Amino acid sequence: MQVKNIKIPPRHEIRPYYQPIISLQSQEIIGYESLGRWIRDGGVESLGPFFQDPDISEDMQLMIDRHLREQAIERVAESPYPSKLFINLKPSWIYRTYKRTGVLPTIELAKKYQIDPSQIVIEITEEEFKGQLQELTWIIELYREFGCTIAIDDVGSGFSNLDRIASLQPKILKIDLNILKKSIVHDGYRALLQSFSILSSQMGASLLVEGVETKRELHTALHAGARYVQGFLFSQAEVDLQQPDAYKGMLAEELQRFGQGQFERYSQLLTVHEGLSTLIHSSAGISNADEADAVLEQMIHNVSDNCIRMYICQGDGYQTSSNYTRNEEGWSKNESYRQANWAWRPYFISNILMMNVQKQGTLSQVYTDLDTSYQIQTFSCALGEGYYLFLDLMI
Incomplete structure (x- = not known):
């Protein structure tokens, strides 16, 4: 099927992949970020460009996203290892859907699959938001009241501003991977990374550093006070969930060195x-x-x-x-x-x-x-x- 000459993935060809998020406190996988993949022509493609394409209607993006979301929630609900599921949601999706329907589909899916709400992390993605921030905050509070954890993605990038962070009061701040990489060689970015560490501690939030690809970047995250880490040093997004202690040995060694x-x-x-x-x-x-x-x-x-x-x-x-x-x-x-x-x-x-x-x-x-x-x-x-x-x- 085609819309404006833009190819739309058929539902039977899409599925969620899972990138592990590891706790430095326990050195175990505590959750997964759900990332959409298009399985076709014998290969696996990211659906990131599809969700970022302004020429694709929001309704079409939401239809695909909710299909992926339901698969991911069902998979985590069936897992023998209780894990958190980090679900990426644009603030505009949350705002417009609730204003139009009075329903938050993620909550309905959690009820359908009888998953503990504390396993759901609503990750507010980086996006310019043109609605009323106070109304968005009130809607986000419905997730919190249900028992979900609120996180903000790409802290330090263009649209994840301090006003939004202060208003939404997230429990997890996810640091933009570019800040991590630049902080290794640039004093200004190192100071910025440190400032987010202080901000998270003042707010009672945990710092999650993504994009960790090397042990040096892992040590940078440790210096910044990260509680959670994510990145290719551990694993790319995979089709299956992993054993919770898959990276415990390596992490224990690096924590001892640090x-x-x-x-x-x-x-x-x-x-x-x-x-x-x-x-x-x-x-x-x-x-x-x-x-x-x-x-x-x-x-x-x-x-x-x-x-x-x-x-x-x-x-x-x-x-x-x-x-x-x-x-x-x-x-x-x-x-x-x-x-x-x-x-x-x-x-x-x-x-x-x-x-x-x-x-x-x-x-x-x-x-x-x-x-x-x-x-x-x-x-x-x-x-x-x-x-x-x-x-x-x-x-």
């Missing part, structure tokens, strides 16, 4: 702290900027090579010392930072409180340094008498 690297890095920070302890205990007599600078000048040769900046502040956020910054020629001193206030930085007050309670140094979250654009963390520890040492460490 954990060891993190342990070594934090051990180095502990060594820095211990190496400074003698100087710290002798520095309780700070009462002015010159005395604070003298303490830092004693410490310069004891800090690690990745320390790019040192300064001393009081508990109210005001900097007492000069800034000591490492450059190619060595360390330079900048007195203009005396009396700068850093209480506006998100880590500052919380770190001060933690140091006072725990009586030990603390480490900030990773962030991008304003002056150098390096990815850094700030190590801080109390000096006594209300003064605190800060070391900016390049990672």
